[in-house]
Structure formats: C-alpha cells, structure tokens
Amino acid sequence: MDMPEEPPGRRGPEQQSLFDWEDPAPPAAPHRSFRDSPEARRMLDVREVYAEPAALDSPRGRQIMARLPDDVRVVEVPGHWRIPSLHGNDGNIGRWVRIKTETLVLGVKHKLTTRVNGRSADWIAPGTSNGCAMSCAYCYVPRRKGFANPITLFTNIEAILAHVRRHVRAQGPKTTPNQCDPLAWVYDFGENGDCSVDDLVCDNTADFIAAFRSLPTAKASFATKFVNPDLLALDPQGRTRVRFSVMPPDDARLLDIRTSPVPERIAAAADFLDAGYEVHFNLSPVVLRPGWERDWADLLDHLDDVLPTRVKEQAAAEIIMLTHNQGLHDVNLGWHPRAEELLWQPDLQETKRSQNGALNVRYAIDVKQRSLARLQDLLAERTPWLRIRYAF
Numbered sequence: 001m002d003m004p005e006e007p008p009g010r011r012g013p014e015q016q017s018l019f020d021w022e023d024p025a026p027p028a029a030p031h032r033s034f035r036d037s038p039e040a041r042r043m044l045d046v047r048e049v050y051a052e053p054a055a056l057d058s059p060r061g062r063q064i065m066a067r068l069p070d071d072v073r074v075v076e077v078p079g080h081w082r083i084p085s086l087h088g089n090d091g092n093i094g095r096w097v098r099i100k101t102e103t104l105v106l107g108v109k110h111k112l113t114t115r116v117n118g119r120s121a122d123w124i125a126p127g128t129s130n131g132c133a134m135s136c137a138y139c140y141v142p143r144r145k146g147f148a149n150p151i152t153l154f155t156n157i158e159a160i161l162a163h164v165r166r167h168v169r170a171q172g173p174k175t176t177p178n179q180c181d182p183l184a185w186v187y188d189f190g191e192n193g194d195c196s197v198d199d200l201v202c203d204n205t206a207d208f209i210a211a212f213r214s215l216p217t218a219k220a221s222f223a224t225k226f227v228n229p230d231l232l233a234l235d236p237q238g239r240t241r242v243r244f245s246v247m248p249p250d251d252a253r254l255l256d257i258r259t260s261p262v263p264e265r266i267a268a269a270a271d272f273l274d275a276g277y278e279v280h281f282n283l284s285p286v287v288l289r290p291g292w293e294r295d296w297a298d299l300l301d302h303l304d305d306v307l308p309t310r311v312k313e314q315a316a317a318e319i320i321m322l323t324h325n326q327g328l329h330d331v332n333l334g335w336h337p338r339a340e341e342l343l344w345q346p347d348l349q350e351t352k353r354s355q356n357g358a359l360n361v362r363y364a365i366d367v368k369q370r371s372l373a374r375l376q377d378l379l380a381e382r383t384p385w386l387r388i389r390y391a392f
C-alpha cells in the first residue's frame, strides 16, 4: 500500500496545464451521460470537500469543483492524509457509508513512485486516488486511515502520468513473458480505490487510459466492482485491462456494500471487451464458510453459461483469499457487525504483525492451501477456459 506517503503541508510537484502532454494530445473528452444519472448520484452525492489549497488551485481541482453543486461546503486542510475531523473522529464510524457518499478529499500526491509487484501487475503505479465510495467490509484501504474512508482524488494528474511515462520508457520492451502479460509491462493504477467510481466525479481514470494508448510496451490495469457505462466511451485500444471482481452473489450482498451486483459485473464483460478493454476477472476475496464450494461452483457455472466465446478466449483470473485485520474488524463491528460473522473466524485464521505494527489476519496456511486446491479443481471442471494468472 502506498497510502501514508506524505506528511501534511508539503507543497506538491509543479502543476502544468491539463493536457500539456509530451505525447500527442488525447481526443476531446467523450460525453459522459451516466455520471449525471440518478444511479450515479446515489453512489456519490458530494456535499463537502476537504481540500489542500494547492489541489483546489490546480486545473484538475478546479474542474472537479466546477462539476459539484455550488453549495458544497469546502474545508481547506493542510494535507489530505489523516484529517483529524474526518479520519481521526471515532464518531464517524456510525456515518461510515454516508461519509463515503457525501465527502470528497482533494490532495496533491507528492511521492511519485512505481513499485514492483509481480503478481497482479508487473508494477504498481502511483494511484490517482485513495479511498472509495463503496464499502466492501473486507477492504484493506481503510486499515490505516482511521474512522472514515471517502475518496481522496489526487489532482496533480499530469505529474503522475509524466512519472509513469518515464517509467514505462525506461523499461524498454518486455522481452520475457510472465503471468502478468506475455508482451506488455502491466501497471496497476487502482490499488487503493475503484477507478470506475472515481470517474463519476473526475477525469483521472480517463486520462490514465488515454495515456496508455500511446505506450505500446505497456498496459494499464485496474480492478473494479462497479459497472460505469461511461468507461465504454474511453477508447482504450487494448491498452487497459479491466478486472471485474466476482464472488458468490450471497457473499457479495453481505460484504460488497454499494457495489454493482455480481451478475451485472459479469454481464458487462462483453461490452467492455467490445469497447476495447482487455477483460479479466478477480475471484476475490474467497471467503471460507459452510457451503462456499457449492456457491463458487455455481458462480463458475454462471460465468461459463453467460460469457460469450470472445470474452472467454482472452480471459484470465486472479484468485485472492481473504485477508483481514484486527483494526478493521473493530471498525466494522461499529457499522456492519454481520459481515464480521463471516470475515472473523479465529478457528480458521492466524494473525501476523505487519511491518507497521498492524495485526493482519489470514487463513492458516494448511486451510488456505486446501481451499485453493479445491477451488482450482472447481475451475478445471467448470471453467477450463479460465486461465489462472496467480492464486494468493
């Protein structure tokens, strides 16, 4: 995770005008109709903005603010990270979902680093946002944020993309195929949020997708649980991989709060492929409970039944077993205790203290290995066309 990167109050990298590209300028932004729909407004109905002054002053910050209602309350903050009245206020736990709907944070991302990954992607690019309007109970993003986790949008998108372009060019062509991709260096840019939802209020996702159109040795990648039809107009030209996360619908109804229903995510796959995306799936998180094997088998049967051949031919998947965290468990008990009946299973899990002192929880190694083997057997039986890129 690259969240706690910058101390509050530092000035960010110098801002350029939006679209002052080194590369050919992208075409004019396509019209977006979904972001103005009632469905989009149910997800994000921004009433207050916490913003660094530099973010408000930036072209992207001004563009975001211009789209919000005039009466939005703006609170200037010295830094986007750990705003005391937001992240440090334990009274906010009871307003967990409401804050995600009504609050936005604008900040400048100072530490622009690309990290090696090697599992889902070759590289983790500096994200264009942090936090999420959806509320998956297992989400790792709020683990170090405290008592609220609304979207923080980084407004220095030009600096972020300039960094990524330099990084891509420095790699040269990919000469050794790996499970991330046989030909292209894969850059994940949605590690700490959901780019599909960010697009409802900000063009950062569109700019990232546009940037990778002119990077023939690389591919952008992001996972999502939200179907945003506006992304279909962004013309990725095969240089962006969208990974729809799926799990048995009964689990999703309890755990994936505010996300698009799983069948809707699956049904969108062909539209995204036809619009120029590569479409993969994240089988994640796998949550163990009585009946999990039957329900995952049903989900795989559903994938096999409804996906057209052209989607199957290019699909691949990641399997990610649930990891959890003591601090998040405590927060969740304050707003969604039923989810913890599923997520918190001390008999099956073991704890490990991470480098930052947090107590992380994961399935005991023998439980995990048995379960992964069983799920891979199910995949071989039900969806033999679905290549597993990695299982973790």
Ligand code: SF4
Binding pocket: 131, 132, 133, 134, 135, 136, 138, 139, 140, 141, 192, 193, 194, 224, 225
């Ligand atoms: S969609 Fe992703 S980032 Fe958003 S709450 Fe769920 S797991 Fe977290």
